[in-house]
Amino acid sequence: MTPESTAQAIPLPRSHIDPAEEVVVRDAREADLAAIVAIYNEAVASRSATAQLEPVEVEERRPWFAEHSAGHHPLWVAEYGGAVAAWLSFHEFLPRCAYDGTAELSLYVSANFRRRGLGLRLLREAIARAPHLGLDTLVALIFAQNEASLRLFAQLGFNRWGLLPGVARVDGAPRDLVILGRRV
Numbered sequence: 001m002t003p004e005s006t007a008q009a010i011p012l013p014r015s016h017i018d019p020a021e022e023v024v025v026r027d028a029r030e031a032d033l034a035a036i037v038a039i040y041n042e043a044v045a046s047r048s049a050t051a052q053l054e055p056v057e058v059e060e061r062r063p064w065f066a067e068h069s070a071g072h073h074p075l076w077v078a079e080y081g082g083a084v085a086a087w088l089s090f091h092e093f094l095p096r097c098a099y100d101g102t103a104e105l106s107l108y109v110s111a112n113f114r115r116r117g118l119g120l121r122l123l124r125e126a127i128a129r130a131p132h133l134g135l136d137t138l139v140a141l142i143f144a145q146n147e148a149s150l151r152l153f154a155q156l157g158f159n160r161w162g163l164l165p166g167v168a169r170v171d172g173a174p175r176d177l178v179i180l181g182r183r184v
């Protein structure tokens with residue numbers, strides 16, 4: 001047995017993304033909502049990724065799900081090996097028609113699938129497809145201590161367009177919010 005075939009015989013750990021296995025990015029379906037919420041709740045528990053501090057229920061996220069539209073504000077999932085491993089949402093930035101060309105992105109990768117390139121893959125696709133969705137500007141609102149997200153967005157050309165100091169309070173401590181933006 002060659003060293004290569006020995007390596008192939010070792011079962012892959014759950015978090016390993018086999019480059020040979022295709023990652024499929026597609027519009028989310030309502031049946032994906034439980035997986036989307038589960039991934040979101042992992043981030044809620046970390047207390048560093050979202051201002052939501054308590055886990056959310058699938059039912060309460062249905063209106064949010066319905067606010068998405070495939071042609072302008074899509075909600076995508078990245079499927080790996082048949083399971084939803086990550087999601088990306090385009091959301092209305094502000095409810096005034098002058099902001100119609102700007103969308104706010106949210107991006108969440110399941111803890112089991114992080115550091116495998118899924119975040120980059122989804123964000124790259126968002127930038128590439130944004131002009132076809134009637135968008136010319138993408139923004140993301142990220143806590144200042146969320147180093148992983150700040151690095152990921154910076155890697156794909158997002159710049160720091162603003163800082164809202166101490167606008168959130170998490171476990172009694174003030175949190176700064178960074179506004180990242182990019183023209184597409």
Ligand SMILES: CC(C)(COP(=O)(O)OP(=O)(O)OC[C@H]1O[C@@H](n2cnc3c(N)ncnc32)[C@H](O)[C@@H]1OP(=O)(O)O)[C@@H](O)C(=O)NCCC(=O)NCCS
Nearest residue numbers: 049106107108109114115116117118119120148149151152
């Ligand atoms: C931030 C997040 C989306 C990154 O997804 P990911 O699939 O793990 O990221 P990738 O594997 O594509 O990494 C791309 C780049 O992001 C940065 N990055 C990702 N995770 C990082 C970490 N833990 N520490 C530092 N940098 C990190 C790196 O620059 C990385 O490039 P590199 O691997 O060449 O160093 C993921 O950690 C996550 O879901 N976090 C919780 C939710 C969140 O914070 N969302 C942002 C709010 S919208």
